[in-house]
Amino acid sequence: MYKPGSKELYCLGNLPAASESINELMPKLLARLNSASELKTRLFSIEFLSTLSGQMLVTLIYHRPLGEEWNLVGETLQKEFGIQIIGRSRKQKISLTSDFVTEVLNIDEQKYQFQQIEGSFTQPNALINQEMINWALTQVGQQQGDLLELYCGNGNFTIPLSRRFNQVLATEISKSSIRALNWNIEANAVDNLKCARLAAEEISEALQKVRPFRRLAEIDIDSYKFSHILVDPPRAGMDEKTTAFAQEFESIVYISCNPETLAVNLQQICETHEIVATALFDQFPFTPHMESGVYLRKK
Helix, strand or coil, X not given: CECCCXXXXXXXXXXXXXCHHHHHHHHHHXXXXXXXXHHHCCEEEEEEEECCCCCEEEEEEECCCCCHHHHHHHHHHHHHHCCEEEEEECCEEEECCCCEEEEEEEECCEXXXXXXXXXXCCCCCHHHHHHHHHHHHHHHCCCCCEEEXXXXXXXXXXXXXXXXCCCEEEECCCHHHHHHHHHHHHHCCCCCEEEECCXXXXXXXXXXXXXXXXXXXXXXXXXXXXXXXXXCCCCCCCCXXXXXXXXXXXEEEEEECCHHHHHHHHHHHCCCEEEEEEEEECCCCCCCCCEEEEEEEEC
């Protein structure tokens, strides 16, 4: 960005919305990058992924191919700052160690590990995320039924909620998120959770026996007795068909990053369900955006 009415760059000395560890690293890393031509030449963007567990993943994005010399200098930089580095350019990705970090969240007095892959969706605010998950756990209590989750991502809600249900079936269409979810299932020793790479409309068709799916071949759909559904859709919310599918469940946990599309979906859902609890979470500080949660039961 440029200062108004001029071509002078607008420089930020800090970024209050980012974690303390990112704010601490940024100026030191910038100085180090500017001291090495192999690191700074045609570097145009840097992405940071920090965790409460202390890990930091930094992606350096270039307008040029990266070669062996960049690898050597990058490895030195990793050791110097105790971080993980990825180099990216057109059709090129170099992970000097790995392309993920391991976050540790304290949920309901228990620690959970979550693999967070570079470039894949994860909740951006770990401290608020813990509060969101605890809120969801409080609403559902301890259940004798099963849980279906749509848009499950890497299992952010799925993993802790699995301890409150007999069985859990989680669906997601992103391959990288499914990869992370499978890692998280094993890391947290969860034995009652199955995941399938299916879109929301596909799991609806599978449960209604409209058509079979090979991706569900190893999952016994008929063994589930769903009492709850959790949905955490993208900003566009749920379409009318998916909303109608959610209305078939006794209880709904709806996590939303867009109050406007949430309000549209709730107009339809409240024809059959009543709102039991709501919550707002300032997931995106210094912005007008808000994360919200709604818990509903069938009338």
